[in-house]
Amino acid sequence: MLNRDIHNLNLKKTKVYIDVFYYKTALSGIKTYIEELVKGLNKYGRKDVEYIFSHDIEKLKNKQFFINSKFRLVRWVFQLIYLIWKQIILPIKLLFNSADVLICPDYIAPIFSPCRKIVVIHDNLFWKYPQNYPSLWRKYFIKLIKLGVSRNTDIVTTSIYSKNGLKNIFNKKITHIYQSSERVYYDNKTKRSKNYILHIGTFEERKDLLTLIKAFKLFKDNTNSNHKLVLAGSKYINGKKNVYKSIKKYVLKNNLISSIIMPGYIKKKQAIYYYNNAFTYVFPSIDEGFGIPLIEAMRARVPVICSDIEIFKEIGDDSVIYFKKQDHNDLFNKLKLILENKTTIRDLILKANKRVDLFNQKKFITGFEKLY
Numbered sequence: 001m002l003n004r005d006i007h008n009l010n011l012k013k014t015k016v017y018i019d020v021f022y023y024k025t026a027l028s029g030i031k032t033y034i035e036e037l038v039k040g041l042n043k044y045g046r047k048d049v050e051y052i053f054s055h056d057i058e059k060l061k062n063k064q065f066f067i068n069s070k071f072r073l074v075r076w077v078f079q080l081i082y083l084i085w086k087q088i089i090l091p092i093k094l095l096f097n098s099a100d101v102l103i104c105p106d107y108i109a110p111i112f113s114p115c116r117k118i119v120v121i122h123d124n125l126f127w128k129y130p131q132n133y134p135s136l137w138r139k140y141f142i143k144l145i146k147l148g149v150s151r152n153t154d155i156v157t158t159s160i161y162s163k164n165g166l167k168n169i170f171n172k173k174i175t176h177i178y179q180s181s182e183r184v185y186y187d188n189k190t191k192r193s194k195n196y197i198l199h200i201g202t203f204e205e206r207k208d209l210l211t212l213i214k215a216f217k218l219f220k221d222n223t224n225s226n227h228k229l230v231l232a233g234s235k236y237i238n239g240k241k242n243v244y245k246s247i248k249k250y251v252l253k254n255n256l257i258s259s260i261i262m263p264g265y266i267k268k269k270q271a272i273y274y275y276n277n278a279f280t281y282v283f284p285s286i287d288e289g290f291g292i293p294l295i296e297a298m299r300a301r302v303p304v305i306c307s308d309i310e311i312f313k314e315i316g317d318d319s320v321i322y323f324k325k326q327d328h329n330d331l332f333n334k335l336k337l338i339l340e341n342k343t344t345i346r347d348l349i350l351k352a353n354k355r356v357d358l359f360n361q362k363k364f365i366t367g368f369e370k371l372y
Contacts, residue, residue, distance in 0.1 A: 013050040014372060017099040017115075020053055021085050022106035023060045025078055028202060028233065029122065032292050033158075034105050036180045040365040049369070052097050054090070079137075086110050086144075101372045107141075109148035117153040118371055121145065121174075123289020124165035125206075132205060146170075154371050158290040161311040165289075177367030178359050183268050184296035187276045196228040196261070197335070198278035198302070200271065200293050201285075203235050203244040208284045208307070208326060210250065215282075215331035217254055222332070225339060227279055229256075234265045275300035280338050283312065286325055291315055295359050298352035303345045305334045315359075319351035 018041065023034045034057065041051050091110045094102060102113055105120045126133060126142055133141075149155055155174045157163050163176040197216060201207050209231060216229045235244040244262075251260050266274065275281070281297035283306035294315055297304045304320040306312045312320070321337070321344075323330040337344060 013048055014101065015050045015052060015097060015099045016101045016103060016372060017052045017094055017097060018054065018103045018105070019086075019090060020055050020057055020060070020105070021082070021090075023055070023057050025082075026106070028200075029290070029292055030106055032181055032183060033120070033122070033179055035183060036361060036364060037103075037105055037368075039182075040180065040361040041368075044362050044365040046369055049372070052099065054093065083144075086148075087112075103368065104148070107148075108144050109153060111147045111150070113152070116372075117148070118156055118368070119149050119153055120156045120158075121149075121162075121166060121170075122158050123162045124169060125287065125289060127169055128165070128287070129206060156368070156371070159311055159314055161314055162289045175367070175371065177364060179290065179292070180359050180361040180364040181292045181295045181299070182361050184272055184275050184300050186299065186301045187272065193277045194279040195226070196230045196277070196279060198230050198232070198274055198281045198297075199283065200232045200266070200274065200281075200296075201283075202233045203231075203247065205243055206285055206287050207243075208286050209243070209247055211326055211328045211331060212282055212284045213247065213250060213256070213260070214328035215335060216260070217256060218328065218332040219335045219339075220256075220259060223336060223339060229260045230274060230278075231260065231262050232264070232266045232270075232274060235262075271296070272300075275302055278302045280305055280335070282331070282335075283307065284323075284325075284331065285309065285312075288312070294320065295356055298356050301349050301352070303338055303348045304352070305331065305338065317351075317355060319348060319355040321348065 018037065020034050020038060023031060026034060038053060038057055045051050086108055087110050091113055095114050099115045101116050101118060102109065103118045107119070107121055109117045109119045126138060130138060149170065149172065155170060155172055157166055157174055157176050158179050160176050163174045166174055199209065199212060203209065213229070219225060251257055275297060280303045281293065283291060283294055283304065285307060287309060288311050291311060294304055294306060294312060298319060304316065305323060306316065306320055307325040308322040309325055321334050323334045
């Protein structure tokens with residue numbers, strides 16, 4: 001009898017609860033992060049661990065009615081629902097499921113939790129660029145983040161760059177785990193058109209899309225290229241459309257309306273199509289916490305040009321071409337280099353194929369599993 005009890009104790013699995021509620025409203029980066037985490041745990045998760053997901057993300061895909069909302073009331077309603085979920089319903093769920101560990105991939109964890117917490121804080125941009133966020137919402141959000149990691153919590157972030165940025169904010173050990181992004185792949189069955197330059201990302205100031213557009217104008221005016229520019233991504237950030245409006249105004253003023261395509265927020269299948277048909281991917285941001293599109297473009301075997309910021313050098317190493325941040329003349333020269341030099345393209349793709357292995361799903365999941 002005693003031996004059977006000991007055997008049963010040895011068979012007891014660690015219960016890890018993953019909160020994916022935020023997937024209902026997540027855009028771009030965090031949405032991809034949650035998808036990769038769920039798929040990775042299902043595929044590579046340890047056999048001695050029982051993984052419990054708060055929701056089925058496949059069902060949540062049809063309920064993302066908060067995405068892109070320009071109405072302040074709608075966003076505040078979601079924040080209220082989100083707060084009730086995080087601070088009341090989620091702790092009850094943890095108790096009911098006898099969870100040993102909670103993973104929150106969306107910055108915020110419940111203040112009171114019956115188990116240990118692992119919280120993913122993707123970057124320090126809320127602290128670094130306060131002007132980009134509504135003041136009241138930003139203070140409320142930062143307060144919730146700090147309260148959620150105040151006790152019995154491990155903090156995870158997405159890169160060494162983000163880890164260094166968060167060290168000054170949290171007096172805790174911070175672990176960096178490179179995330180994967182395997183939703184985009186190289187489609188060798190499709191004949192590539194390669195007739196446009198691509199950027200995928202939200203229309204916000206730190207993305208520095210104006211530098212890209214100015215470089216694109218020089219590219220059109222000074223080469224025989226008939227390439228277009230595709231700027232895909234949500235037009236609304238925190239309900240504001242200011243950046244999109246200013247870009248649209250510049251495009252109209254410079255007679256670029258027929259050369260620049262802005263399809264708005266795109267889903268997975270559209271993203272795969274856009275990446276696989278791109279001539280090159282350009283990432284002109286002045287700051288990022290990670291930069292999933294850089295990896296996705298490399299995985300789709302598209303040559304990448306990006307600004308020379310620290311995080312891109314950490315991710316891309318020598319498998320991408322860098323231009324001087326906010327310098328549209330330098331970016332134009334790098335676009336011209338890609339146009340005129342097929343050897344450069346071939347070399348970049350070969351290096352990128354090796355580089356993306358650093359960001360595979362198995363390594364992503366192993367990083368988390370070392371914490372429990």
